[in-house]
Amino acid sequence: MKKILLILSVFVVFASLYSFKTNEKATNNEVSFYDGSLKKAMTKAKKEKKMIFLDVYATWCGPCKLLKKTTFKDPELSDYFNKNFVSLEVDGEKGEGIEIVKKYQLKGYPSLVFIDSNGNVVNKTLGYYDGKELLEIVKGIK
Structure with a gap:
C-alpha cells in the first residue's frame, strides 16, 4: 500500500x-522569428499572404538588445506580429545581413524594415521603440 x-x-x-x-x-508571448534566409522568408510570406518584418541588428548595439529584451516580448505587439508578419532577425554585419544592409540602404542599428513578399520596402525605421510605439507604426502601414 x-x-x-x-x-x-x-x-x-x-x-x-x-x-x-x-x-x-x-x-x-514574444515575436516569433523565422529561422531561415530572407529569400525563404519571402516564399513563406507569399504562401501565408503576409508581409515581412525584418529586424536588422548588430551584436554590440544596446538599443538592439533592448528591443529583444523588452519590445519583442510585449504581448500585444507579439500577438499582432505573429499573426500578420513573417519576422526575420538578421545581424547586419555578418553573412546575408551585409547584403541586406546594402540592398535596403540601412544607415544604422536597429533598422526595422517592413517589406512585401516581393522584397519591396513598405516602411523602414531606425532606432528603439517600446511595444506600444512600434505597434502604432505597424498598424499605420497595414
Missing part, C-alpha cells in the same frame, strides 16, 4: 510540473 501511495504521489508531482511548464509556454 505504501508503494502505491508513493508511486501516485510521484505521478501527481510530475503531472503538476508538466502542467505548469505547458501553461508557462502558453503565456510566454
Whole structure:
C-alpha cells in the first residue's frame, strides 16, 4: 500500500510540473522569428499572404538588445506580429545581413524594415521603440 501511495504521489508531482511548464509556454508571448534566409522568408510570406518584418541588428548595439529584451516580448505587439508578419532577425554585419544592409540602404542599428513578399520596402525605421510605439507604426502601414 505504501508503494502505491508513493508511486501516485510521484505521478501527481510530475503531472503538476508538466502542467505548469505547458501553461508557462502558453503565456510566454514574444515575436516569433523565422529561422531561415530572407529569400525563404519571402516564399513563406507569399504562401501565408503576409508581409515581412525584418529586424536588422548588430551584436554590440544596446538599443538592439533592448528591443529583444523588452519590445519583442510585449504581448500585444507579439500577438499582432505573429499573426500578420513573417519576422526575420538578421545581424547586419555578418553573412546575408551585409547584403541586406546594402540592398535596403540601412544607415544604422536597429533598422526595422517592413517589406512585401516581393522584397519591396513598405516602411523602414531606425532606432528603439517600446511595444506600444512600434505597434502604432505597424498598424499605420497595414
